[in-house]
Amino acid sequence: MHAAARSLALILAMALLLLAPIPAGAQLRSVELYAPRPFGHVIGDRLTLSADIVLDVPFQLDPASLPRARPLNYWLELTDVRLTDRGTSGDAQRYALNLTYQIFYAPLEPKRLDIPPLQLLATDGERRVEFVVPGWSFLTSPLREIVSTEQGAAMALRPDAPPPPIPVSGTLRGLLFSLGCVLAALVVLAWHVGWGPFAQRRGRPFARAARAVRAALPSPKTAPSSPAYRQALLSLHRAFDATAGKGVFAEDLPGFFSAHPGFVLVETEIRRLFAASRRLFFGDDLVAATQELPPAELIALAGRLKAVERGGR
Amino acid sequence: MTPGIRRGRFILLAAGALLAVSLCAVGFFAVRLVLDRRANGEIAALAAGHDVVVATDARPERLFARLVFLTTRDRFDEAQPLMNRIASSAAPRLAAAAFYDLANARLRVALSHLESNEIDPAVPLVRLAKEGYRRALTLDPGFWDAKYNLDIAMRLVRDFPQIETSGEEIPPEAAKRLWIDLPGVPRGLP
Numbered sequence: 001m002h003a004a005a006r007s008l009a010l011i012l013a014m015a016l017l018l019l020a021p022i023p024a025g026a027q028l029r030s031v032e033l034y035a036p037r038p039f040g041h042v043i044g045d046r047l048t049l050s051a052d053i054v055l056d057v058p059f060q061l062d063p064a065s066l067p068r069a070r071p072l073n074y075w076l077e078l079t080d081v082r083l084t085d086r087g088t089s090g091d092a093q094r095y096a097l098n099l100t101y102q103i104f105y106a107p108l109e110p111k112r113l114d115i116p117p118l119q120l121l122a123t124d125g126e127r128r129v130e131f132v133v134p135g136w137s138f139l140t141s142p143l144r145e146i147v148s149t150e151q152g153a154a155m156a157l158r159p160d161a162p163p164p165p166i167p168v169s170g171t172l173r174g175l176l177f178s179l180g181c182v183l184a185a186l187v188v189l190a191w192h193v194g195w196g197p198f199a200q201r202r203g204r205p206f207a208r209a210a211r212a213v214r215a216a217l218p219s220p221k222t223a224p225s226s227p228a229y230r231q232a233l234l235s236l237h238r239a240f241d242a243t244a245g246k247g248v249f250a251e252d253l254p255g256f257f258s259a260h261p262g263f264v265l266v267e268t269e270i271r272r273l274f275a276a277s278r279r280l281f282f283g284d285d286l287v288a289a290t291q292e293l294p295p296a297e298l299i300a301l302a303g304r305l306k307a308v309e310r311g312g313r
Numbered sequence: 314m315t316p317g318i319r320r321g322r323f324i325l326l327a328a329g330a331l332l333a334v335s336l337c338a339v340g341f342f343a344v345r346l347v348l349d350r351r352a353n354g355e356i357a358a359l360a361a362g363h364d365v366v367v368a369t370d371a372r373p374e375r376l377f378a379r380l381v382f383l384t385t386r387d388r389f390d391e392a393q394p395l396m397n398r399i400a401s402s403a404a405p406r407l408a409a410a411a412f413y414d415l416a417n418a419r420l421r422v423a424l425s426h427l428e429s430n431e432i433d434p435a436v437p438l439v440r441l442a443k444e445g446y447r448r449a450l451t452l453d454p455g456f457w458d459a460k461y462n463l464d465i466a467m468r469l470v471r472d473f474p475q476i477e478t479s480g481e482e483i484p485p486e487a488a489k490r491l492w493i494d495l496p497g498v499p500r501g502l503p
Contacts, residue, residue: 106467158458181335
């Protein structure tokens with residue numbers, strides 16, 4: 001409240017005039033007091049006064065002269081004292097002093113109250129200079145009528161604060177979040193190890209075969225060497241064997257397709273692959289084999305087989 | 314092949330670590346939730362008027378519920394230690410509400426004394442209530458209900474600068490005046 005409606009109740013203390021006997025040299029340049037609005041404060045309010053203090057450079061504010069937080073009188077309590085060193089600029093040493101007061105005065109009508117001035121000390125090591133942060137006055141306002149005109153009890157208290165339950169929403173959120181983490185970790189583990197719905201992923205022989213084919217035929221445009229092409233075909237056949245769980249030959253293909261209907265999509269290419277293998281492995285005819293299934297198409301076929309295996313097209 | 318294996322092992326380790334940590338967190342939150350639910354059951358039971366005993370090292374919310382149970386039954390001597398415990402826990406809002414409720418209960422008792430013209434037992438209760446409201450307002454300066462009730466208490470027994478500032482020592486002339494003003498003191502024989 002005080003901070004928001006801070007109006008500048010600026011009292012440029014020509015504090016030098018108030019000071020104890022000091023030489024004409026101005027050790028204290030200025031004390032400016034910034035205060036909240038000077039009216040409309042009620043019992044229990046907190047007021048923050050801030051004072052900008054400017055000293056000449058060798059002088060420093062003596063922290064021991066600051067008041068400590070304490071009740072000042074029966075209605076006024078100093079609750080917080082905070083000194084900020086704003087550093088030096090030129091030959092001026094600046095301080096910001098924040099004083100927080102709490103008032104406990106129950107006025108019957110708007111009443112002017114005074115916050116007393118504050119005596120502080122500045123020192124340069126040898127000389128000590130006293131100066132004053134000026135006091136301040138403000139109007140307090142009452143909360144109630146002097147004589148109640150309200151129906152019913154004149155001394156009706158405000159109701160009790162009901163005991164609140166322990167808030168559990170934060171714990172609940174934490175529980176849900178950690179359950180989510182458990183689930184995520186389990187999904188990652190299952191995917192990685194190949195449990196449950198990820199069982200198909202186990203091994204993924206065609207994925208491995210596709211990698212091996214690409215490794216064996218690094219330049220599909222040029223005619224491949226016999227061992228490389230042989231190697232590529234072999235790795236694809238191993239993938240078929242691993243997928244079917246037994247050796248797959250051209251005669252077994254109808255059985256393979258009925259067991260793994262996904263592969264029907266690429267049936268013609270698969271048949272060409274088996275034809276090429278027959279040429280190469282049994283006829284030892286690399287040229288005929290590469291005519292049947294050129295290396296580029298072999299790589300493309302490996303990619304499609306991998307996609308079918310993954311459950312794609 | 315090797316980077317693949319390394320990556321696989323890394324995923325395995327990371328997922329395992331995440332699983333372990335989040336399982337611990339699940340356990341922690343689940344236990345806390347169960348305990349909090351049980352405590353909230355106790356708080357509701359106290360609010361419904363069942364005499365549930367609360368351990369002195371319980372959470373401040375439970376202490377507060379017990380405190381309200383005791384204060385609404387005018388058991389201030391049992392309530393005060395709970396109040397001290399709540400005040401020392403780090404929950405300023407709750408402590409302010411507890412100070413306020415205890416002060417309200419004391420002020421209500423004082424008012425009922427005053428209605429039957431019993432001044433002497435009322436005065437210390439009003440003083441304690443004022444102190445309670447002040448503590449509540451120190452913790453929460455925006456506590457309007459506390460301001461209002463403190464205003465009521467202040468008008469019942471007003472603060473005076475002499476009483477508050479002189480403290481222990483009463484100046485001799487004041488003591489003399491006090492003595493003379495007391496009714497029923499013999500002023501010497503005729």
